[in-house]
Amino acid sequence: MVGHRALLGEGALLPRLIREDAFGSLLLYGPPGCGKTTLAEAIAAETGSHAVRVNAVLSGAPELREILAEARARPERRTLLVIDEIHRFNKAQQDLLLPDVESGAVRLVGCTTHNPGVHVVPALLSRSHLFRLDPLPREDVVAFLARALADETRGLGKIRVAASEAVLGLLADLSEGDLRRALNALETLALSTPVGSAITDEAVAAFAKERRLRYDDGGDDHYDTASAFIKSVRGGDPDAALYWLAVQLEAGEDPRFIARRLVIAASEDIGLADSRGLGVAVAAYQAAELVGMPEAEYPLAHATLFLALAPKSNSATLALARAKEAVRSQPRQEVPLHLKDSHTAVARRLGQGAAYLYSHEFPEGISGQSYLSRPLDLFQPGANGAEPQLAERLARWRQLRRERAAGGGRQ
Numbered sequence: 001m002v003g004h005r006a007l008l009g010e011g012a013l014l015p016r017l018i019r020e021d022a023f024g025s026l027l028l029y030g031p032p033g034c035g036k037t038t039l040a041e042a043i044a045a046e047t048g049s050h051a052v053r054v055n056a057v058l059s060g061a062p063e064l065r066e067i068l069a070e071a072r073a074r075p076e077r078r079t080l081l082v083i084d085e086i087h088r089f090n091k092a093q094q095d096l097l098l099p100d101v102e103s104g105a106v107r108l109v110g111c112t113t114h115n116p117g118v119h120v121v122p123a124l125l126s127r128s129h130l131f132r133l134d135p136l137p138r139e140d141v142v143a144f145l146a147r148a149l150a151d152e153t154r155g156l157g158k159i160r161v162a163a164s165e166a167v168l169g170l171l172a173d174l175s176e177g178d179l180r181r182a183l184n185a186l187e188t189l190a191l192s193t194p195v196g197s198a199i200t201d202e203a204v205a206a207f208a209k210e211r212r213l214r215y216d217d218g219g220d221d222h223y224d225t226a227s228a229f230i231k232s233v234r235g236g237d238p239d240a241a242l243y244w245l246a247v248q249l250e251a252g253e254d255p256r257f258i259a260r261r262l263v264i265a266a267s268e269d270i271g272l273a274d275s276r277g278l279g280v281a282v283a284a285y286q287a288a289e290l291v292g293m294p295e296a297e298y299p300l301a302h303a304t305l306f307l308a309l310a311p312k313s314n315s316a317t318l319a320l321a322r323a324k325e326a327v328r329s330q331p332r333q334e335v336p337l338h339l340k341d342s343h344t345a346v347a348r349r350l351g352q353g354a355a356y357l358y359s360h361e362f363p364e365g366i367s368g369q370s371y372l373s374r375p376l377d378l379f380q381p382g383a384n385g386a387e388p389q390l391a392e393r394l395a396r397w398r399q400l401r402r403e404r405a406a407g408g409g410r411q
Helices: 013-019 036-047 061-073 091-103 122-126 138-150 165-175 179-191 201-208 220-234 238-250 255-273 276-291 297-309 315-329 345-349 387-408
Strands: 025-029 050-055 079-084 107-112 128-132
Touching (some): 013 036, 013 128, 025 036, 036 050, 036 079, 036 107, 061 079, 061 091, 122 128, 138 179, 165 179, 165 201, 179 201, 220 238, 220 255, 220 297, 238 255, 238 297, 255 297, 255 315, 255 387, 276 297
Parallel strands (some): 025 107, 079 107
């Protein structure tokens, strides 16, 4: 196996389980081209198991039932069921595996590019060892491409095409840790290069114009990149925020999805520190709807930079959380009589709204009246942006409210 030293190196858990043939079912999770299926094949060969290979895209419940029935009928064969893209199986198909995985009639090796915590049923997940595989390091990809170019039996050696380490490094960079993609690129370039000559930087550059970023729309890359984008905005790093924005745009992400995340961040992470952020984010969303791609990139970049560079506060987020907790954990407060609606004659006869004091008739709009049956301290201004001024204003209003309530008996 190429790479994955932390997972497969000396002293690691997985090699010990394989050497001792002491594992049950395994889930191998990682990006495309990192070697999940190859590792499953190696496990089958190392343990001398009878490997049955299934691709979840092409298989269904009838085929699974046949495989499982045969495994139960012939336990001496020690069936290892390798399921590629197991996340493609629906819940019923995954549930079909449970009895035989539980009994040990089959040992499962499931390979997936999607987060098993989301796409694998909990019962199957709890019965399996989960191992994560990462994209292959650049140096491992370069070394493997060199072997592939020289190998005359299983590689491209008979074509007699050369490539410098720098060229192989460019191909490794283009592949983003996906060895299958790197090998396909090498094969394409080698076959288009005259026999006896070398692959040039120019040929790689021309090939790179057609490359597509690794990005599974609606999958882990979609959510991971969006997460990195918003966390970069929250962390005040405009360069990182712009980079992750560009990744999403180049990968064909829906600009409205990006704009919606910016609208959320404007209130969740900037809030009252700079309330202009919400207006900028909403305007970017409207602009993206109005002009479409590719011009929508400009208002999205504008909003991204504005929010990344804005002072940050989550005081609105925390205040909302405290309010929701108060609603959930305490008896619901009754609306005070002086605040109740009084637009009907019956309501007025009941005294609703009769004692209400109109705030605009008092200096600074503070009457001294209470607006809760039991006081709560939910909003706590932060120290960034405009919030220190809000804290001063709020402190003064609270003092005025106490003074006027005590002086006029206005409760």
